[in-house]
Amino acid sequence: MRQDHRLTLLYMIQHHLVDVDPGPILSRSDTKTRGKSRLQQATPQSTVYNSSFYPITISQWNQLPILVTDSTCLEGFKTALVQLRASPSRTA
Secondary structure, eight states: OHHHHHHHHHHHHHTTOSSOOOGGGSOBOSOSSTTTTOBOOOOOSSHHHHTSHHHHHHHHHHTSOHHHHTOSSHHHHHHHHHHHHHOTTOOO
16 A cells, blocks of 8 residues: 555654655654654645645654554554554544
């Protein structure tokens, strides 16, 4: 699934597993308790940017449960995504 590939790439960028500088685009939310693994969503200045990798993937990332986003390794993250997709309570 394309969404899972995007989320996996974002995980890899955040954890420096690929040679892509996260720079200022990937900044954590200021929340101290709930949502600590959420990323701040930049306000797109154009509709073209709004449809690009970072805005779409950050929005999807922020909808993931903390158990998925706080995975300590890449394989754990992938496994958590698969389990999330397979869970019967998921409505999408």
